[in-house]
Amino acid sequence: MEMYKEEIYVAKQEQQHQLEETAKTCISCLWSFLVSMTGGLILGYWESEYHPTYNQLWMVPLGLILLITPVIAWLAVFVSELRMCWEEDASKAAQSVRSIDDSVHDPEK
Secondary structure, rough: OOHHHHHHHHHHHHHHHHHHHHHHHHHHHHHHHHHHHHHHHHHHHHHHHHHOOOHHHOHHHHHHHHHHHHHOOOOOOOOOHHHHHHHHHHHHHHHOOOOOHHHHOOOOO
């Protein structure tokens, strides 16, 4: 009976940890979206107000940096996670293959 309660406790802790990770991911996604939106709004404001006179040119690089940086960061994270999954799959496949010399039924052992 104690093992059953312990397994339930461990499962609840894992579920809580997974919910926390999901919440952190959603918050970081929201922040990066807001930063990109801010960059786009700066560029749009510069376009509508200052483009004909080419004043306030500092807004253009700032807007581009804010618009593009979160996209590049999320792309880097995505590629990194994808590569880690591939490496885990490759290591699992390499571990599951046994050579004939390691056979349990080898009569020479």
